[in-house]
Amino acid sequence: MLKIFKPCDFHVHLREGQLLKYVLKENNKNFQKILVMPNLIKPITNKNILSKYRSFVLNNNNNNTEILFTIYLNQDCSIIDLKNMVNEKLFFAAKLYPLHATTNSSSGVKDIKKMSKYFEFLENNKIPLCLHGEHIHENDDPYEREKRFLDFELSWLVKNFKGLKITLEHITTKDSVDFVKSHKNIAATITTHHLLENTNTFLGNFLRPEIFCKPVIKSVNHQKSLLNAALSGNSKFFFGSDSAPHLKNRKFNEFCCAGVYSTKYSVSNILELFYTSKKSNNLNKFLTINGCKHYNLKFDNTLISYSRKKDFTFKKYSKFKNDSLINYNHFKNYWSKN
Ligand code: NCD
Ligand code: ZN
Secondary structure, eight states: OEEEEOOEEEEEOOOSHHHHHHHHHHHHHHOSEEEEOOOOSSOOOSHHHHHHHHHHHHHHOOTTSEEEEEEEOOTTOOHHHHHHHHHTTOOSEEEEOBTTSSTTOTTSBSOGGGOHHHHHHHHHTTOOEEEOOOOOOTTOOGGGHHHHHIIIIIHHHHHHOTTOOEEEOSOOSHHHHHHHHTSTTEEEEEOHHHHHOOHIIIIISSOOGGGOOSSOOOOHHHHHHHHHHHHTTOTTEEEOOOBOOOBHHHHSSSSOOSOBOOHHHHHHHHHHHHHHTTOGGGHHIIIIIHHHHHTTOOOOOOEEEEEEETTOOOOSEEEETTEEEEOOOOOSOEEEEO
């Protein structure tokens, strides 16, 4: 048996409409806080869009989960509008996507260095900046994008905005682990699938479209570095699932979209990982404390018991309308709430 605080997921995609209702329910079961990403088909770039989305989410939320909203920061955002939203506490963090980096990023930012007035605004108002950390440039290798982002964009950002609180999202490389460790005011989220998979399990034998995501899964050496960072309990690293639902007919398709839906079994997978690595003592740090510390959030420290069910039959697909969602799972054993 393991006893932990109810976990937090500091990076999740709820989507919209009926799908949101379904996905939010699964989040309610598992998490005390979630940080919700703004990359809707029409991204959340202003107060009007955010207010509608907030009402829809909050009306469908079971109140035990605290929802933290993000705004989609791009060159079309208005500082006055942002100021109004900050005064009304409508969003918690700003998310920046480089142009064409990932799903729904066609309104993303082409040149981060032209965004200084927004970074100053965030810094002055103590709003965290969450980054999709990939440098996107024609013909650059997808495996190099994260490293190049550190060199071209992130180094510039931390040098010029020393008071800005930054979260480097879903890191996949040793380079990012080292960068985050050696700079102030920056922490990183790590996903379940980047901890548990590598290029061999992704495409070394058969290609597994269900774990195709951005940033793309890296080699075993990078994976080891992520594992060390997460399992060590280092306060700069915490859980953000990047659970990103796409319907099966969009994943198993001529053009497979990027994103892994992991919410259903993510807590179980993380528990099994820490348990089998003999690091259960650091579970609360990775799943709750480190993220809350980074974001200055209070958390519920009621303990919840989970027990281990051996050789559990996992549900690979969850029916949704005429299609299904593909549930990511890695292990044979399942940790269920008592
Ligand atoms: C995410 C999605 O589908 O919204 N996809 C992904 O591959 N991770 C977007 C993102 O976080 O990059
Ligand atoms: Zn994401």
